[in-house]
Amino acid sequence: MAKSLPFLTRPPNKVFSFIALCPQPFKIRPLDPPPFRFPASTLKFLETHYSSSLNLTTHFYKNKDDYIGSTFKPDKFYASLIDDSIHKTHLNQIYAKLLVTGLQYGGFLIAKLVNKASNIGEVSCARKLFDKFPDPDVFLWNAIVRCYSRHGFFGHAIEMYARMQVACVSPDGFSFPCVLKACSALPALEMGRRVHGQIFRHGFESDVFVQNGLVALYAKCGEIVRANAVFGRLVDRTIVSWTSIISGYAQNGQPIEALRIFSEMRKTNVRPDWIALVSVLRAYTDVEDLEHGKSIHGCVIKMGLEYEFDLLISLTSLYAKCGHVMVARLFFNQVENPSLIFWNAMISGYVKNGYAEEAIELFRLMKSKNIRPDSITVTSSFAACAQIGSLELARWMDEYISMSEFRNDVIVNTALIDTYAKCGSVDMARFVFDRIPDKDVVVWSAMMVGYGLHGQGRESIILFHAMRQAGVSPNDVTFVGLLTACKNSGLVEEGWDLFHRMGDYGIEPRHQHYACVVDLLGRAGHLDRAYNFVMNMPIEPGVSVWGALLSACKIHRHVTLGECAAERLFSLDPYNTGHYVQLSNLYASSRLWDCVAKVRVLMKEKGLTKHLGYSVIEINGKLQVFQAGDKTHPRSKEIFEEVEDLERRLKEAGFVPHTESVLHDLNYEETEETLCNHSERLAIAYGLISTPPGTTLRITKNLRACNNCHAAIKLISKLVSREIVVRDASRFHHFKDGACSCGDYW
DNA sequence: ATAGGGTTAG
Numbered sequence: 144m145a146k147s148l149p150f151l152t153r154p155p156n157k158v159f160s161f162i163a164l165c166p167q168p169f170k171i172r173p174l175d176p177p178p179f180r181f182p183a184s185t186l187k188f189l190e191t192h193y194s195s196s197l198n199l200t201t202h203f204y205k206n207k208d209d210y211i212g213s214t215f216k217p218d219k220f221y222a223s224l225i226d227d228s229i230h231k232t233h234l235n236q237i238y239a240k241l242l243v244t245g246l247q248y249g250g251f252l253i254a255k256l257v258n259k260a261s262n263i264g265e266v267s268c269a270r271k272l273f274d275k276f277p278d279p280d281v282f283l284w285n286a287i288v289r290c291y292s293r294h295g296f297f298g299h300a301i302e303m304y305a306r307m308q309v310a311c312v313s314p315d316g317f318s319f320p321c322v323l324k325a326c327s328a329l330p331a332l333e334m335g336r337r338v339h340g341q342i343f344r345h346g347f348e349s350d351v352f353v354q355n356g357l358v359a360l361y362a363k364c365g366e367i368v369r370a371n372a373v374f375g376r377l378v379d380r381t382i383v384s385w386t387s388i389i390s391g392y393a394q395n396g397q398p399i400e401a402l403r404i405f406s407e408m409r410k411t412n413v414r415p416d417w418i419a420l421v422s423v424l425r426a427y428t429d430v431e432d433l434e435h436g437k438s439i440h441g442c443v444i445k446m447g448l449e450y451e452f453d454l455l456i457s458l459t460s461l462y463a464k465c466g467h468v469m470v471a472r473l474f475f476n477q478v479e480n481p482s483l484i485f486w487n488a489m490i491s492g493y494v495k496n497g498y499a500e501e502a503i504e505l506f507r508l509m510k511s512k513n514i515r516p517d518s519i520t521v522t523s524s525f526a527a528c529a530q531i532g533s534l535e536l537a538r539w540m541d542e543y544i545s546m547s548e549f550r551n552d553v554i555v556n557t558a559l560i561d562t563y564a565k566c567g568s569v570d571m572a573r574f575v576f577d578r579i580p581d582k583d584v585v586v587w588s589a590m591m592v593g594y595g596l597h598g599q600g601r602e603s604i605i606l607f608h609a610m611r612q613a614g615v616s617p618n619d620v621t622f623v624g625l626l627t628a629c630k631n632s633g634l635v636e637e638g639w640d641l642f643h644r645m646g647d648y649g650i651e652p653r654h655q656h657y658a659c660v661v662d663l664l665g666r667a668g669h670l671d672r673a674y675n676f677v678m679n680m681p682i683e684p685g686v687s688v689w690g691a692l693l694s695a696c697k698i699h700r701h702v703t704l705g706e707c708a709a710e711r712l713f714s715l716d717p718y719n720t721g722h723y724v725q726l727s728n729l730y731a732s733s734r735l736w737d738c739v740a741k742v743r744v745l746m747k748e749k750g751l752t753k754h755l756g757y758s759v760i761e762i763n764g765k766l767q768v769f770q771a772g773d774k775t776h777p778r779s780k781e782i783f784e785e786v787e788d789l790e791r792r793l794k795e796a797g798f799v800p801h802t803e804s805v806l807h808d809l810n811y812e813e814t815e816e817t818l819c820n821h822s823e824r825l826a827i828a829y830g831l832i833s834t835p836p837g838t839t840l841r842i843t844k845n846l847r848a849c850n851n852c853h854a855a856i857k858l859i860s861k862l863v864s865r866e867i868v869v870r871d872a873s874r875f876h877h878f879k880d881g882a883c884s885c886g887d888y889w
Numbered sequence: 890a891t892a893g894g895g896t897t898a899g
Contacts, residue, residue, distance in 0.1 A: 252891095254890085255892095258891070285891080286892070319894095323894080383894050422897085425897065459897095490898085519898055554899085
């Protein structure tokens with residue numbers, strides 16, 4: 144594999160040596176310059192008027208050609224002082240001199256000063272300079288609008304643009320792109336529309352810079368049809384026009400159309416540059432088309448752009464999203480000082496592919512290098528934390544957030560609610576929820592999903608009513624949360640009712656909602672109702688819907704309907720092990736051993752193997768993984784003694800294991816020995832011998848708990864007086880005093 | 890005399 148990717152080797156330090164080779168921006172003078180004749184009066188004037196801190200002498204001798212043979216022109220002199228190497232102190236000094244010497248040469252010098260201040264990021268300094276000038280002309284107005292929109296102060300940019308019109312200064316072809324950029328960044332569609340009208344009235348209908356700004360504006364505001372209309376009227380399209388419309392389609396969830404326009408562009412003689420390739424790569428990343436993405440990668444190399452930082456980020460996202468996280472990491476490692484966006488791309492790439500530990504590791508590395516994360520970094524790291532399911536890790540992250548600038552960030556706190564819920568503490572999730580002052584629909588929905596995971600359906604519905612009282616409208620995710628909560632709690636009629644009220648809020652049910660309803664009905668044993676529901680769906684039932692039906696058939700041993708669902712699943716999703724396992728389990732529960740064997744043969748033919756089961760328990764901040772019959776732990780002997788002791792106490796308490804169907808159940812962990820060797824039992828035993836009495840044990844499983852273990856753990860919780868929290872593949876079980884929070888409804 | 894547009898993480 145490494146051989147097929149020769150582009151990953153990088154000559155040492157090439158990225159940086161290229162910068163060193165970049166020529167300094169000096170002016171080339173004609174050979175044989177005339178002799179230097181600077182009038183004595185000028186030198187005297189300069190000496191009396193300038194402080195040494197400006198180091199003017201050096202400046203003169205460096206630029207003396209500018210003054211040769213001509214009388215000293217102060218305005219030209221000032222203009223030449225304001226070059227790119229200017230510092231903030233110099234800006235103020237020059238401005239002071241302008242006032243003191245009474246040299247008012249019109250707005251252009253101030254405009255130049257403001258632009259230079261903007262270039263070096265001195266936004267407030269630029270504004271101060273602007274404010275001192277009483278009667279700004281269009282150059283000066285443009286300078287301040289541009290300064291604000293370049294540095295992310297979009298509201299200020301729009302405000303200054305509006306004030307310019309109050310001052311009766313007509314905008315020109317340079318004003319529009321700046322204010323349009325501000326409008327698209329916010330986004331402020333209404334303001335953008337007004338600007339569009341002004342552009343029309345001022346006759347900039349064929350200015351390509353202005354029109355590109357409009358394309359970007361409508362694309363960013365989701366008005367892709369309008370963006371395309373403006374693009375369609377453009378006669379001389381530049382690479383920027385094409386990039387704007389391509390990225391517009393890519394950002395509005397139409398990557399295929401974006402790619403079609405790119406291929407259209409390739410028929411013209413406009414050559415893509417690196418920004419265009421970034422947009423195209425994003426589209427291929429969205430559709431997870433690695434093959435075409437690789438061909439763009441080839442383009443990148445051919446054009447000699449393989450060391451462009453931003454293209455490396457795009458390539459990293461592409462390979463990571465397509466599952467090649469190792470390749471992505473090689474790109475990441477090539478760069479000595481990755482930007483924040485680069486770190487975020489790598490972390491989220493890991494999270495998307497289930498490499499949660501690597502993601503957390505990278506987050507820690509970032510912290511150790513004192514790189515400041517942003518809310519995206521933190522949100523992705525929380526997602527990793529939720530995947531692992533470690534409550535300790537969630538607490539650590541929470542503590543970190545509470546001391547950071549993200550303490551009051553709504554998006555981060557929403558991620559924290561989700562993380563706490565997925566790490567087993569619905570109470571901590573609620574605590575975070577309660578302290579958020581202005582809850583938006585995502586915050587409410589996250590909490591409802593959290594209750595759903597823990598089977599607290601009533602709480603979820605109460606929250607829904609509270610949300611409506613607070614005047615917040617639900618969205619489609621809200622209903623996913625509610626329906627999940629209902630199906631996990633057996634609230635059939637409540638869920639059914641909520642599903643039918645989605646239309647009242649103008650929300651069209653998606654696959655997930657239909658799947659929830661099928662699950663809701665099916666699990667409660669209303670299999671015929673569920674089947675009728677599927678048959679009358681307005682959209683084609685997909686994998687999730689048939690999967691829910693099959694799983695309901697397994698619980699209620701409805702073989703014929705289950706076979707029907709399985710048949711659909713095998714044609715829709717032929718290489719997913721889970722469906723075969725479910726069907727096999729259905730046969731096993733009905734004691735159809737021949738059929739079980741047939742499914743196993745079918746799986747073998749397709750080269751499918753069942754997933755290995757494992758359980759994870761966290762002791763003193765360390766995650767310990769167990770598989771069935773696992774003897775690898777250093778304290779293995781003690782663990783097995785504890786397992787046997789538990790088994791003995793279970794029998795004494797009258798527990799009767801139901802072995803037969805479970806032993807043939809492919810979903811669960813096969814072992815030649817006894818059922819009590821299942822991984823969660825080992826994890827529980829290890830937890831019991833490693834923690835003080837009364838400590839809650841928290842276990843995460845990759846599969847669903849088997850019937851036998853579920854029954855056993857209920858009793859164990861009573862025998863050892865411990866609360867045991869188990870996260871299985873789809874939900875939480877809280878075992879306490881011989882009962883489980885799921886009410887055996889799972 | 891002065892200056893402008895497009896991109897990547899979630």
